[in-house]
Amino acid sequence: MDYKIIIIATVVLGIIGLVSAVILYYIAKKFRVEEDPLIDEVAELLPGANCGGCGYPGCKGLAEAIVKAGSLDGLNCPAGGSSTMDNIAGLLGLSADATEPKIAVLRCNGTCELAPAKSLYDSALSCAYANTLFAGESGCQYGCLGCGDCVTVCQFDAIYMDPETKLPTVIEDKCVACGACVKACPRTLLELRNKGKRGMRIYVACSNQEKGGVARKNCSVACIGCSKCVQVCPHDAITVNNFLAYIDFNKCKLCRKCVEVCPTGAIHEVNFPPRKPKQQTEEVNSSNESLA
C-alpha cells in the first residue's frame, strides 16, 4: 500500500514537471527577445556597482547605450575610469576619449573648531531635512550640515564622517568620482575635480557667497572674496563671483601661489610634498641639471 502512494505521487509530479517543461520550452522559443550579445559582454567589463554615475540606470543601461550608439562619444564610466573604457574600446574596436581621473572634493572647511556651533541639531539625520530647517549649526548657510547624506549615498564606501571635524572625508583610493555625493548634497558642496598629477590638487575649500565680514563671523576659514588669489595667479585660473573664489582645475598649473597669498587659508593644497624641503630639492635638482 505504502509503496503505491509514493509511486503515484512521483509519477504524477513527474508528468506535471514534464508537461510544464515542454510548455516553458515552446514559450521560451516563441517569445525569445533578440538581444545583442555584445551588450552582455560590455556589461561584463563594467564594474557592476550600478552607481548611476554615467547617467544611465545601472551598468547594463550604459552597456546598451554604448552598443547602440556604436561609438564612445560622451559615454563614460566614471567608476571604472580610463582602463575600463580602454577595455571596452578594445572589445568594440573603437577609440576611447582620454578622460582625466577625477575625485570628489568638499568645498567647505567649517570644522567644529574653525566654525564653532551656535545651535545644536537634533532631528532626522538627513542633510536634505536639516537644510529646510536651519542654516547650520555654525550659522553659515552655505556650509556643510554634517548629517552625512553623501556618506549614505556612496556605493563605494569612499566617504566617511570625521568625528573630530564633523565633515565628510573622501578616501582617495576608493573614490571613483561617480558623482552620487554631488547630487545628494543639498548645498552642492561636493565637486568632481581633476585628481591631478600624483594626486596633487588645489581648490577653494569654501562655498560661502556672503560678503567677507559676514562670512568670517561664522567661520574663520571662509573665502572673503578679496581677489588676492586672482591677482597672483599667472594662469588666469581663478575667478571671483559673489565674494567667492573658484579655481578652474583645467587651467590650474599647481604653482601654489594662491595658497601662499590667501589671508584666511581657504585655499587648500592636497598631496603636495612639504613645502620647504621641496623647494630646496627643486633648486638642487635644477642646479644639478644646469651643472650637467
Next chain:
Amino acid sequence: MNHLLKMKRMKTFKIGGIHPEDNKLSKGVEVEVFPLPKQATLFVNQNLGAPSTPVVQKGDHVKVGQLIAKAEGFIGANIHSPYSGTVTKIDPVADFMGYKRTAIEIAVEGDEWMEHIDTTPELKKEITLSKSEIIDKIKECGIVGLGGACFPTHVKYMIPENKKVDYLIINAVECEPYITTDHRMMLEKAEECLVGIEALLIASGAPVALIGIENNKPDAIAHIQELIKDHPKIQVHPLKTKYPQGAEKQLIHALTNRVVPSGKLPIEVGVIVNNITTCYAIYEAIQKNKPLIETHLTVSGKSLENRKNLRVRLGTPLREILDYVGIPEDTGKVISGGPMMGKAIANLDTFAVKGMSSILFMNEKESKRGETINCIRCGKCVLGCPMRLEPYLLAPLVEKKDYEACEANGILDCIECGSCSYNCPAFRPLLDLIRVGKGRTMAMIRNRKS
C-alpha cells in the same frame, strides 16, 4: 450627569487626534504692549507666497503705517512700517533659521502715525464699507492669516464664481499647547473681533459665522456667548478639546461634518476659515485704517517665571523680548510657534514677523529627543493621524526615495500636525521624514508637468 450629557453632545473631529498636556500657563496674564525698540528690522518675506518688493530707500523717513514693501504676485501681502524713523539699510539679514533674507532696517525715532489711521481706542461698530471695499482694504493693509500659516487673507475671499459660501468659520480653537493669545484676544477684544467677523460675513456673503472654541476655555466661551446676543448671524460652538482641532480641515469637519477633498481648498465645500486674531486685525483695518503692524506673542515655558502675553510691533528684535522676560537658565530650546508645529529658533538674533504667535522656552529635558529605536508596527502613528495616513509606511518610503509610492499613499495630504511623532514610542522622526518627502514629491510632480 447633566454635565456629562453636555460633554457628549460637544462636537469634535472624528479621525485620529491626540491629547497633549495643554499647559496654558499664561492664560491669566493680560496682554501687555511691548515698548518700542530703538532699531528694528522687517523682513520683506513675511507671508506665504512671494516676497514683497521694498518701495522705500535707504535714508527715507517713514511714518507708522506707511507702505514700505509692496505685494508681489497673486499670493502676496503688503508690509507697512510699524515705526516712524529712518530707513538705515536694506540688506540680507539672518532670519530665525539663520538664512539670510532681504530686510529693511529702521532706526526708530518717536512714534508718529500716518494721518488717516484712527488711533483712538473707542469701539466702532457700524460697518460702512461694501463687500469689495472690505476685501480691498484687507489686501491694502497686508493682512495675513495669524494662526501661523501667514496665508494672505484677501486671497481667501476671491471666491470663484460657481462657488457659494455656506459657512464662515472662525478658528478660536487654539489647540496648540502653551499658546494663549487667541484666548486673551477673546477675553479682552471680543467686541472688536465680532465686528471683524461681521465684516467678513459681508465680504464672504455667508449667511452664518461659526466660532469654534475648545472647551478648555470656558471663560472665553461664556464671554463670547454673552456678546453675540447682538449679532444674530454669529454662533459659538464649544468643541471637545483634541489636537489638532485648529487645523483647517479638522475644524471644518468638527463644525459642519463636511470633508474637504484631498488637494482642495475649503471653498470647495463652501467654507472659509479665519483665525480670531485675524478678525481683530481686520477690524482694525476696516474701522481704523490700521494696517497689520503688530503681532500678539505668548512668551511661555515651564521654567519661565515671567510668562507674558505681549503685543509686539513687527520687526522688534527677539533679543529684547527675551531679555525682557529673562531666559530661564535650564533652557534647551527656544521655539517660535507652538510646541507641536512650531520651529526651533536656530538664530536668536532675529526679529518678530507676522504670524509669530509665541516664543516658548523648553527646558533641557523636554527639548531632547529620546533615542530612536526600531519601528515595531504598533500603529500608534496611524491612530493619531487626523488625515488617515500611515506614517510608519511613509517614513521608510521617503528613506528609500520612492516618491511615486509616497504620492500614491497620500503624503501630500499630510497637514504636518506632528501627532505621529508625538505618539511614536520608538521616538522615530516620522514627521521630519514626511516633510522631506512632501517637498520631494511636490518637486517630482512639478517636474512631471514641465
